[in-house]
Amino acid sequence: MTPERHVDYILSDCFFAVGQAVGAGKRVDVDALAWWRARYRDKFLYAITVTGNSWMDDRARVMAVGRYLGQRASHYAGDNAIIDLACATKASAEIEAGCTMSKLRETAVVERKLLDQSRSFMLNEI
Numbered sequence: 001m002t003p004e005r006h007v008d009y010i011l012s013d014c015f016f017a018v019g020q021a022v023g024a025g026k027r028v029d030v031d032a033l034a035w036w037r038a039r040y041r042d043k044f045l046y047a048i049t050v051t052g053n054s055w056m057d058d059r060a061r062v063m064a065v066g067r068y069l070g071q072r073a074s075h076y077a078g079d080n081a082i083i084d085l086a087c088a089t090k091a092s093a094e095i096e097a098g099c100t101m102s103k104l105r106e107t108a109v110v111e112r113k114l115l116d117q118s119r120s121f122m123l124n125e126i
Contacts, residue, residue: 011041033060
């Protein structure tokens with residue numbers, strides 16, 4: 001399967017998760033959905049082609065983030081029955097900031113473990 005085709009399947013799963021969180025009381029405007037699809041298609045395609053396909057390992061986490069994206073978009077819509085582009089962009093900005101913080105934290109943990117291993121190795125060599 002091509003990376004592009006795989007990303008289409010991933011996006012379908014993610015939008016299913018968004019829909020679960022949005023529920024039947026609201027609907028996502030077509031402009032918001034198109035914006036999300038273009039935005040995350042590019043990001044997922046980049047991730048798959050640069051870092052490799054880890055969808056099976058990451059699926060549960062990404063689906064949870066998708067549900068949270070739907071919750072935040074619903075929050076920004078307030079009493080409106082429609083989640084418009086403004087709500088979608090606000091929700092995405094909030095979610096992406098959280099994802100960036102998580103990635104920085106995970107990177108710091110890995111770097112710390114590598115540093116500790118290096119120190120331990122050096123001490124054992126002395």
